[in-house]
Amino acid sequence: MKLTSALFVLATVAATQGRVLYARQENLQTFAGALGGLEATPIEDSGNADRPFQVKGDTFVNLAAALQRSCDQQFNACANAANSGQGDFSTADCQAQKDACSATAAKKL
Template sequence: MKFSAIFVVLATVAATNARALYARANNQAFTGALGGIAATPVEDSGDAKRPFQVKGDTFVNLAAALQRSCDQQFNACANAANAGGVAFSSADCQAQKTQCSAAN
């Protein structure tokens, strides 16, 4: 009986510590931001089955969430470039998206 109680405690501690690795405020490592447009934060959703969140959309794995974050940054950047009045082009936004994806 003692062994199973110790096992449960250790398993709970291990799960809590593993979850803490992914519970950072923002899992998006890319910091580039043409025109001040940063990649959307990738946050902890609080849902163990879909633990990553980007603007309210949840994901089962970090890679998918990071890709969505880079995609959203690209879309906002391209929209700004296409609207004009900025010192960068949509091609610059595409280059930034490539860098964002590579950073993750």
């Protein structure tokens, strides 16, 4: 009986910890545009109370700054692809996408 109880407790703890990890990794970037399949960089919880938002390893004190970085990184990747001929779009298309990303971010704040 003791082994069964211990396994139940361990299974409960594991399930609880898995949900906490999943919740922390929710992407706060909601912009869905993705020219050339290049999505906006995810914004996740950094786990740092002083700088709670993380974009590709960089942390931010507020969501607005993280959203801006995410949109900027998407624009840079898009422009690089357009300039190298990897996509059927132009840097002007990338700028329009960035404007839409920023507008979506502004609605979220």
